[in-house]
Every structure is written in structure tokens, then in C-alpha cells.
Amino acid sequence: MNILDKIVANKKKEVASAKKRTSYVELEESEYFHRETYSFKEFLLDPKRSGIIAEFKRKSPSKGIINDKVRVSAVTNGYANAGASALSVLTDRNFFMGRKADLVKARSVNTIPVLRKDFMIDEYQVIEAKSLGADIILLIAAILTPAEIDTMATLAKSIGLNVLLEVHNLEELERSIHPKLDAIGVNNRNLTDFTVSVETSYQLAKHIPAEFLKISESAISDPATIRHLKLEGFNGFLIGETFMKHADPAQAMKEFVAQL
Numbered sequence: 001m002n003i004l005d006k007i008v009a010n011k012k013k014e015v016a017s018a019k020k021r022t023s024y025v026e027l028e029e030s031e032y033f034h035r036e037t038y039s040f041k042e043f044l045l046d047p048k049r050s051g052i053i054a055e056f057k058r059k060s061p062s063k064g065i066i067n068d069k070v071r072v073s074a075v076t077n078g079y080a081n082a083g084a085s086a087l088s089v090l091t092d093r094n095f096f097m098g099r100k101a102d103l104v105k106a107r108s109v110n111t112i113p114v115l116r117k118d119f120m121i122d123e124y125q126v127i128e129a130k131s132l133g134a135d136i137i138l139l140i141a142a143i144l145t146p147a148e149i150d151t152m153a154t155l156a157k158s159i160g161l162n163v164l165l166e167v168h169n170l171e172e173l174e175r176s177i178h179p180k181l182d183a184i185g186v187n188n189r190n191l192t193d194f195t196v197s198v199e200t201s202y203q204l205a206k207h208i209p210a211e212f213l214k215i216s217e218s219a220i221s222d223p224a225t226i227r228h229l230k231l232e233g234f235n236g237f238l239i240g241e242t243f244m245k246h247a248d249p250a251q252a253m254k255e256f257v258a259q260l
């Protein structure tokens, strides 16, 4: 079983027990469920912002512990002040040491879009994402059928969420593209063997239709890479470890942004 299969198998159990703990009705009673979300597009295309989607990530399957000493409120607020266009908060506990409470915390102290970074396999998680304060959900093509993408993207849009589809190759892109998506993210990390290459973004750029925002995800560690990706039409850059490996991730981001 590869890591993605393990994550999905675990996620199915997690979602089943979450459904027993908290009903749909209870999720919809959350004050955040009724809030108007921020537009991903508006923030990403705002020239006063960096285009960076800055991620709060304590641990990962590929790197182990990255940083478990920092607080989500200080880091995400620092990211926003350093010019982030959006925030990404991991809510997977077992593989990333994330918590749903991290997303609630990030929402409560920030006024920019927040992505719920998790492995979405069930409509329940879409409703839950809104109730936790997310503005954006991630749909990963490698773990979803086109019919599942249709169901989850349609539901997400109906409750005001922005939808980011993640792909790693042309086959995933061609089978998963859907009019309800807002953005297509090219993951430079192969989620089964963890190899990384920004070439993946360069290769797929020309295949992403113009109506979608273009995001490059993972393994971005150099401001020059962002300058090159912008020339290929990318609007957004998802960065986690490059900032989180520092004792002060927000300061690291500030110094990175100064070199853009």
C-alpha cells in the first residue's frame, strides 16, 4: 500500500467517526457555516499581494517533523502581514499533525482566504470545511473519480466555497477538469514516491485552460522560481516547508517576499 492509499484508508475511518460525533445539522449550526467567504480569485490577483498561499504544516510523510513549536495564530497572522494572498492549514492529524482546531484558529485571526488542506473523500468534509471557517477546499484528482469531483465541487460552490483541484500529470488534468472549479494546482510532489520537480508545473502550464487560476504547489524554495512560474502564467504558489522549517516561519516568508 502506498502512502496515499494509507492516508485515504485512514481518512475513511476518520470521516465515519466524525459523522457519528457531529451531525450535518450541528455542522450547519456553526456561525462560520453562514459567513460569506473571501474570493480566492480576488485575493490571488490583487497586485499588492505576493500570490503566495502560505501553509501551516507541522509534519509531513516525506519530511517527518518540520516544526511543532510554533502557534497557528502567530504564524498565519504573520504570513498574512508578510503579504500572503491566502493561507493553507492542514487539518489531517495522523500524517501531518494538523487539527481541525488549527483551521478555526487561523480563521478567527485572519481576514484573507483560508484553504482547508486535507484529503477530501466525502461530502461531509465539504460541509465541515465551511463550518470550520474555510474559504477554499482542495480536491485531489489522484484520489477522486470525475463523478466525485463533480459532486463535491457542486456542493462546495453551492455553499460559497472556492474549489482548488490538484493534479500531478496530464491524464489527471484531462479527466478531472470541471466547470465548477476555480483553480487548478499542479503539485510538483509525486504523492506516491515523494520525488519533487518544478518541471511538472512548467510542463502542465500550457494544458490548463485560461479560465482557471493556475497554482504551482510544493517544493518551491527560491524567489527566482516564482518569477519564472509567473512568466508561464501561474497566479499562485503554495509554500509550506520553506517557511515552516524556520523558528519564525512568518519572518522567513517576509524575507522571501522581499526578494520577489
Ligand SMILES: O=C(O)c1ccccc1NCC(=O)[C@H](O)[C@H](O)COP(=O)(O)O
Residues within 6 Å of the ligand: 003, 055, 057, 060, 061, 062, 063, 187, 189, 191, 194, 217, 218, 219, 220, 238, 239, 240, 241, 242
Ligand atoms: O508533503 C508531503 O510529504 C505530502 C505527502 C503526501 C501527500 C501530501 C503531501 N503534502 C501536501 C502538500 O501538497 C504540501 O504540503 C504543499 O503543497 C506544500 O508543499 P511544500 O512547500 O513542499 O511543503
